[in-house]
Amino acid sequence: MNTIATLQGTAVAAAPADQLPHSIEAEQQLLGAILTNNDLYDRIASVIGPQHFYDPVHAKIFETAAARITKNALASPVTLKAFLEDDPGLAELGGAAYLARLAGAAISAFAARDYAQMIYDMAIRRELIAVGRDIADRATRMDVTSEPREQIVMAEQTLYSLAEQGQADSGFQSFLKAVTDAVQVANAAYQRDGGLAGVSTGLIDMDKKLGGLHRSDLLILAGRPSMGKTSLATNIAFNIAKAYKKGITHDGSEGAVNGGVVGFYSLEMSAEQLAARILSEASEVPSEQIRRGDMTEAEFRRFVEAAKALESCPLFIDDTPALPISQLAARARRLKRTHGLDVLIVDYLQLVRPASAKDSRVNEVSEITQGLKAIAKELDIPVIALSQLSRQVESREDKRPQLSDLRESGSIEQDADVVMFVFREEYYKEREKPGDHDLEAMAKWQEEMEKLHGRAEVIIGKQRHGPIGTVDLSFEGRFTRFGNLVKPWQNGGGGDSF
Known part of the structure; x- marks a missing residue:
């Protein structure tokens, strides 16, 4: 774990020349502000997450505080103490007293978002350095199975992921985050017309x-x-x-x-x-x-x-x-x-x-x-x-x-x-047309063709999140257009809606 300057003014040891960009002080100030005023969390939650903190202890404090705040519970040095007192990293920094020192040296609320942005930017820089080293390392290794073209695609994928999510490799995520995401999706469906x-x-x-x-x-x-x-x-x-x-x-x-x-x-x-x-x-x-x-x-x-x-x-x-x-x-x-x-x-x-x-x-x-x-x-x-x-x-x-x-x-x-399977029975029935001399068979075929005309089925053969079954659609071949099929009870008789 990194050597951390406590808020009492302990000097930080000289960092090596290639030290990864980070600011322990910014992390301390931001955590202190959140522990003093929980409302600040809503302002910075869209900017950073636990994964953006350089120090793992700070990441743990932030994640625990976030979990309590999102449940409308108080996150303060006293309430967090119960959840973190067995954490060996926090014990190394002084245990529960460190939480109290964070809150005691808290900054004013208006600067919280600036500190959050600073922490995020430094986390992205660290990820970029790691990605750059990885690209250089792969390019240096002369491997028969790894062509330069493939390496470019892989590098592009990693950089895209970093740009979109703020991290090149997501790894494991806490169950709390997964549950929160699931609730947001359900809420969006509830509020959207038709409940989709x-x-x-x-x-x-x-x-x-x-x-x-x-x-x-x-x-x-x-x-x-x-x-x-x-x-x-x-x-x-x-x-x-x-x-x-x-x-x-x-x-x-x-x-x-x-x-x-x-x-x-x-x-x-x-x-x-x-x-x-x-x-x-x-x-x-x-x-x-x-x-x-x-x-x-x-x-x-x-x-x-x-x-x-x-x-x-x-x-x-x-x-x-x-x-x-x-x-x-x-x-x-x-x-x-x-x-x-x-x-x-x-x-x-x-x-x-x-x-x-x-x-x-x-x-x-x-x-x-x-x-x-x-x-x-x-x-x-x-x-x-x-x-x-x-x-x-x-x-x-x-x-x-x-x-x-x-x-x-x-x-x-x-x-x-x-x-899903697209199926139009009309297509096959058309190829079963009897000869003109067989009037009875021709009449029966025409009757069946009338029933099938302009209709298509989409058969759902597998669905991980829902039922299987058949969806009836209208099909207008001239315009290659599928549409919603009007049910007989919707207009007092048969017919298709195009």
Whole structure:
């Protein structure tokens, strides 16, 4: 433990030339002020935490005081004595008498935030020195398995984490902090319209089932070709970006209070094709007409108006093909730093490359899903990854997909917090059309097609925080648009809401 100058004026031994930046006096003064006036804690809680104190004893005193203050209990030298009297570090400084000396030499309240900022800045400098040494150390070691490109990505990740959280390596956190965070999330959900804990997808029934898109979750959206995976993903992206509203969030920081900034990795389609799909949905002009330029004057006017309205939407598209997972993570970090990022969508998982070649495709997909989950946790955002399904679905009588149909790796099912399947029975029924000569079969087929027309199912096959089940949606193929399905009792009859 560091040699500490007591408040009685004991001289500090001369520090070595490369002493890490810190100020024991600033820490002492701030702790003294908090122990004298507990109301000061609210002013500085958003600036520093226990991890920013250089001296471990000071960190322990701050954490104990914070725990009592947040429970509306008094934190003073007398009350803290009971919790810290067995602490060997405090005993070395003089035990409970040290707490009394801290309070006795307290500064005036107005300077508390300045001291807190000073302690925080010095903690960041110490972390930067540690990161710099670590980068230099890795670069010096000539290791075959560690390429310079990988080291750059790793250094960028560490620096991003330091910039966002004030610490390069979070390590363990106390249960009190975890509980406080959980209560804040629940409170935000309680106060938000509709009671969603996460970001709204804009699809009412899906939101009810999922509770919105939760931070740090990896959601897999899977389906066979032509089921509408990309359409549903673009619909959700558009709904979130369209609803974006900036403000002060529940934790006091500036961010999205409604909707959010969306990052879309389109590894299959070009950015222009994706934009055309979104414009088709917004302007209600069929996408094939947009592609051909075959529009009436009214349709073209709607198309231009929709394009103008979408200009300000915070939706960012990256259509770089075959991106390695490490590059995907680095670009997402950069987007969050420059424009903010609330939801990330990857279309689709099997087109992402692993950071390095693996001995089997299963191991490669495993690395990609673990990387996507790591991005969700690190950036504290929901990540939606689209995925292909194996052909075994086609050979079954019931074409509804299930978890075992996820292609190439069990790790997709294992790492995901939510697994959803898009299913349109109309697509399969259309291919069962009987011959014109069989009038009875044709009548039956037409009746079944009428029931299925314009309907889609999203089957939730796995959900870590909630129920599984099926969500019914409307689907309008001309505009590649999913919507909320109007229930028969809501309008006195059948019908879809678009």
